[in-house]
Amino acid sequence: MAINTVGQMSQTLKGYNVDNWSKSIELGNKMDFRGEFPELSEGSESSMSFGEFLTSSIAKVNGLQQDANVAMEKLASGESKNLHETLLAVERADIAFKQMNQIRLKVIDAYKEIMKMQI
Amino acid sequence: MDLLKSMKISSSGLRANLKRTEAINSNIANAQTTRTAEGGPYRRKQVVFGSEPARDSFSEVLEGEIDAQAQTVHATEVISDNKPPILKYDPTHPDANKDGYVAMPNINVMVEMADLLTAQRAYEANLKSLKVTKSMAQKALELGR
Amino acid sequence: MDVNDKTLQALAAATKFREMRQEIITSNIANADVPGYKAKRLDFEKALARALDVDGELTMKVDDTKHFNVGGGGFQNLQPELYEDPNGVVSENGNTVDVQDEMTMQAENKIMYDALVQLMNKKLGLMKYVIGSER
Numbered sequence: 001m002a003i004n005t006v007g008q009m010s011q012t013l014k015g016y017n018v019d020n021w022s023k024s025i026e027l028g029n030k031m032d033f034r035g036e037f038p039e040l041s042e043g044s045e046s047s048m049s050f051g052e053f054l055t056s057s058i059a060k061v062n063g064l065q066q067d068a069n070v071a072m073e074k075l076a077s078g079e080s081k082n083l084h085e086t087l088l089a090v091e092r093a094d095i096a097f098k099q100m101n102q103i104r105l106k107v108i109d110a111y112k113e114i115m116k117m118q119i
Numbered sequence: 120m121d122l123l124k125s126m127k128i129s130s131s132g133l134r135a136n137l138k139r140t141e142a143i144n145s146n147i148a149n150a151q152t153t154r155t156a157e158g159g160p161y162r163r164k165q166v167v168f169g170s171e172p173a174r175d176s177f178s179e180v181l182e183g184e185i186d187a188q189a190q191t192v193h194a195t196e197v198i199s200d201n202k203p204p205i206l207k208y209d210p211t212h213p214d215a216n217k218d219g220y221v222a223m224p225n226i227n228v229m230v231e232m233a234d235l236l237t238a239q240r241a242y243e244a245n246l247k248s249l250k251v252t253k254s255m256a257q258k259a260l261e262l263g264r
Numbered sequence: 265m266d267v268n269d270k271t272l273q274a275l276a277a278a279t280k281f282r283e284m285r286q287e288i289i290t291s292n293i294a295n296a297d298v299p300g301y302k303a304k305r306l307d308f309e310k311a312l313a314r315a316l317d318v319d320g321e322l323t324m325k326v327d328d329t330k331h332f333n334v335g336g337g338g339f340q341n342l343q344p345e346l347y348e349d350p351n352g353v354v355s356e357n358g359n360t361v362d363v364q365d366e367m368t369m370q371a372e373n374k375i376m377y378d379a380l381v382q383l384m385n386k387k388l389g390l391m392k393y394v395i396g397s398e399r
Contacts, residue, residue, distance in 0.1 A: 132294030
């Protein structure tokens with residue numbers, strides 16, 4: 001039973017008290033928040049491994065770079081006169097790349113931090 | 120190289136139009152001149168423009184690169200009008216001939232003013248070109264900064 | 265990200281052609297009153313598009329390295345087209361230059377030139393950023 005209102009919550013809690021902890025586990029199962037966050041339960045990303053997730057992100061960033069390159073080439077040869085679209089594509093690719101770079105740096109920092117730990 | 124050549128072409132346009140303005144100013148100033156060093160009334164001056172392929176150096180001249188290139192402009196000659204002067208009847212004038220007519224320069228000040236405006240527009244157009252070329256060169260200098 | 269990548273070369277080539285175009289436009293404006301002068305035009309778009317071949321449609325496909333790829337090729341030998349404008353309105357002294365047209369073309373050329381330089385700067389800036397962000 002999904003809990004959507006405070007009234008439902010207080011009703012569910014009525015049957016339980018703190019001393020009986022094994023019963024609390026039942027309570028945990030009753031409190032179903034998954035309806036509120038659909039992407040957590042349905043997204044195919046949650047079933048991807050971290051490696052796959054990383055590879056697909058890098059592929060997306062690369063795709064944006066390719067799009068920006070194509071847009072620039074079309075502008076240079078006069079095929080497209082869309083100045084704002086070209087600049088927009090270039091900006092997006094730029095931001096995506098710099099974001100990825102920052103994540104990379106953070107991951108490296110985290111790794112170094114872990115390696116510094118004395119066992 | 121290309122941008123510096125452009126600036127040379129623009130400056131040649133400025134110079135030519137300046138010469139044209141000089142001639143027009145001379146005409147306007149001398150619209151009533153009846154006595155000149157060559158004798159006779161002032162004759163209207165006109166400037167003839169000619170094109171020349173823009174040359175960077177003497178070596179290019181030697182190579183003979185002529186066809187369909189960018190051209191500089193020159194005020195090639197200043198010619199004096201050959202039209203006969205206007206004869207005005209004024210016996211009291213010191214330069215009147217025996218019939219009482221004075222030979223006045225054949226200059227219509229309205230026409231000269233119109234020409235002056237044309238010359239000014241052309242000068243401004245060339246100046247704008249020069250500014251654009253200069254701005255392009257400066258932008259290129261900022262590459263990689 | 266290659267320092268020699270195709271896009272950067274294309275941008276550099278386009279910049280060079282726009283400089284040449286500026287030269288021709290300046291020449292037209294300066295000679296706007298010369299009797300008998302015909303307005304000139306410089307076209308580079310077709311040659312550049314062919315060299316770039318963005319959609320893979322303009323060049324011939326080759327299967328063997330020994331076959332020549334006619335029409336594809338580098339940016340080194342690009343030749344622009346320089347010709348006298350056949351559609352010019354001839355004024356009484358034989359001149360076909362319309363100064364207003366030339367000024368408009370000059371403005372457009374300048375805007376595109378600035379855009380190309382800015383894009384080149386962006387590309388070079390990104391490469392420098394990558395180099396400088398090691399820690």
